[in-house]
Amino acid sequence: MHVLLAASELHPFSKTGGLADAVAALAQAIAHAGIRVSVVTPLYRGIAGKFPAIRPATWRFDLPMGPKLVGGSFRCLEAAPNLTYWFVDQPDYFDRAGLYNEANRDYPDNAARFIFLSKAALLLARHHPEPPSIVHGHDWQVGLLPLLAYHGRASGNWPSAPRTVFTIHNLAYQGSFAVDAWALANLPLGWFHMESAAHHGRLNFLKGALCLADALTTVSPRYAEEICTPEYGCGLEGVLRRRGHDLTGILNGVDYAEWNTTANPALPHAYDSFHLAGKAANKAALQAELGLPVDASVPLFGNITRLTDQKGCDLVAEALGRMLPAARIQFVVLGTGDPVLEKSFLALAAEFPDQVVARIGFDAKLAHRIEAASDFYVMPSRFEPCGLNQMYSLRYGAVPVVRATGGLDDSVVDPRADADLATGIKFTAITSEALEQAWRKAIALFGDTVAMHHFRLNGMTADFSWDRQAKRYLDLYHEVLHGP
Numbered sequence: 289m290h291v292l293l294a295a296s297e298l299h300p301f302s303k304t305g306g307l308a309d310a311v312a313a314l315a316q317a318i319a320h321a322g323i324r325v326s327v328v329t330p331l332y333r334g335i336a337g338k339f340p341a342i343r344p345a346t347w348r349f350d351l352p353m354g355p356k357l358v359g360g361s362f363r364c365l366e367a368a369p370n371l372t373y374w375f376v377d378q379p380d381y382f383d384r385a386g387l388y389n390e391a392n393r394d395y396p397d398n399a400a401r402f403i404f405l406s407k408a409a410l411l412l413a414r415h416h417p418e419p420p421s422i423v424h425g426h427d428w429q430v431g432l433l434p435l436l437a438y439h440g441r442a443s444g445n446w447p448s449a450p451r452t453v454f455t456i457h458n459l460a461y462q463g464s465f466a467v468d469a470w471a472l473a474n475l476p477l478g479w480f481h482m483e484s485a486a487h488h489g490r491l492n493f494l495k496g497a498l499c500l501a502d503a504l505t506t507v508s509p510r511y512a513e514e515i516c517t518p519e520y521g522c523g524l525e526g527v528l529r530r531r532g533h534d535l536t537g538i539l540n541g542v543d544y545a546e547w548n549t550t551a552n553p554a555l556p557h558a559y560d561s562f563h564l565a566g567k568a569a570n571k572a573a574l575q576a577e578l579g580l581p582v583d584a585s586v587p588l589f590g591n592i593t594r595l596t597d598q599k600g601c602d603l604v605a606e607a608l609g610r611m612l613p614a615a616r617i618q619f620v621v622l623g624t625g626d627p628v629l630e631k632s633f634l635a636l637a638a639e640f641p642d643q644v645v646a647r648i649g650f651d652a653k654l655a656h657r658i659e660a661a662s663d664f665y666v667m668p669s670r671f672e673p674c675g676l677n678q679m680y681s682l683r684y685g686a687v688p689v690v691r692a693t694g695g696l697d698d699s700v701v702d703p704r705a706d707a708d709l710a711t712g713i714k715f716t717a718i719t720s721e722a723l724e725q726a727w728r729k730a731i732a733l734f735g736d737t738v739a740m741h742h743f744r745l746n747g748m749t750a751d752f753s754w755d756r757q758a759k760r761y762l763d764l765y766h767e768v769l770h771g772p
């Protein structure tokens with residue numbers, strides 16, 4: 289079997305969030321299982337210079353984009369046995385400062401950019417010497433890919449078009465465009481209807497995939513249930529309910545080769561569950577680095593996040609505003625995004641310099657240091673398809689304080705559910721009061737050395753490796769090709 293993954297982000301080449309990590313790790317795990325896997329993704333600005341092993345273009349092509357032909361080429365990297373990355377080189381579309389936007393404004397031609405990516409992926413599938421039997425798309429950017437493949441089969445134009453699997457990493461981002469963008473798909477107008485990509489008078493990329501992919505997955509079992517409800521369905525719950533039999537929740541895994549505490553160049557001190565002195569040393573080092581009082585007896589709370597409404601950052605700021613300065617805690621946030629949220633964290637840091645540090649920006653190495661230093665990790669998401677940071681936190685011995693939603697609910701065990709296996713603290717209501725209550729439970733836990741050690745060890749030894757999860761995708765591919 290040969291599987292082709294298609295995604296607009298791929299770690300370590302491009303990343304704005306968990307999608308990049310998940311696709312890269314899934315590809316590696318499938319290859320590791322002995323299955324041939326290719327990944328197709330854009331060649332964004334800077335990638336070729338940073339990764340000189342990427343071969344120069346050898347395969348040039350033209351794709352119809354509405355009334356004109358647009359040229360591009362593939363550049364390829366043999367990353368590991370069984371694993372090839374294919375970069376779509378189209379400078380007009382992808383050689384830009386951002387992946388999707390600049391200065392918080394989406395590029396006006398995002399529909400064209402990502403239809404081009406979907407078409408390039410299918411061109412690769414069609415003309416590859418060993419054609420993939422499954423094309424697995426990820427998120428709205430490649431939402432029209434299942435539709436294009438389906439059309440190839442149904443129209444007789446490409447009867448052997450591959451079967452498609454589509455994974456929703458975040459239903460809130462759908463790729464909604466004015467109807468005239470449909471012309472760029474070069475599909476018949478009759479194909480634009482309520483059972484494909486039409487949604488409330490607009491072209492909705494994600495809906496196209498939800499209607500026409502052979503199988504759908506999302507990144508946690510809990511989120512798979514949630515998105516079939518009006519509360520979490522973002523207007524697409526009807527389609528998702530209709531396709532309920534084809535929808536599976538498979539929790540993302542963690543790439544423990546990257547997210548490890550024992551051989552990690554990003555960490556000043558190595559540690560593991562038997563050698564926790566290294567964790568204490570990382571805490572002291574980060575406190576010193578960030579100008580916080582170096583004090584082992586104050587619980588340190590971390591948060592590394594896109595600063596968005598989804599992540600409940602406003603709840604964190606509100607809860608902190610009430611708890612400080614009285615509560616003996618330190619809090620470090622690393623994030624970028626909504627300017628209002630950036631400001632509120634910077635204001636807290638200015639008001640409580642001995643307790644709050646706000647680093648505005650994206651810094652992968654600092655993210656590791658914060659995870660390694662933190663006693664707790666705060667993640668009060670309003671919704672969370674899977675979430676990776678809580679799983680990184682578990683391995684790093686930072687006890688997660690999370691809202692019980694999506695993947696957070698699936699990956700963290702609250703003592704009320706199982707005292708023996710408890711790994712974190714959960715709360716339910718989307719209010720800063722509920723978060724504060726959970727936060728105070730964490731402070732109390734920190735004061736109980738034995739219980740804290742118990743939580744920490746449970747988390748550090750929990751296994752969220754990709755190999756296990758990749759097996760579930762392989763079973764699904766098999767089912768799509770050969771039936772249950």
Ligand code: ADP
Nearest residue numbers: 305306593594623649650651652655675676677
């Ligand atoms: P999402 O994909 O919704 O943003 P996840 O928890 O699934 O959330 O994944 C976020 C990923 O992005 C994690 O690897 C996290 O460490 C990383 N990340 C987010 N913001 C930053 C930042 N400001 N600096 C460094 N890494 C970040």
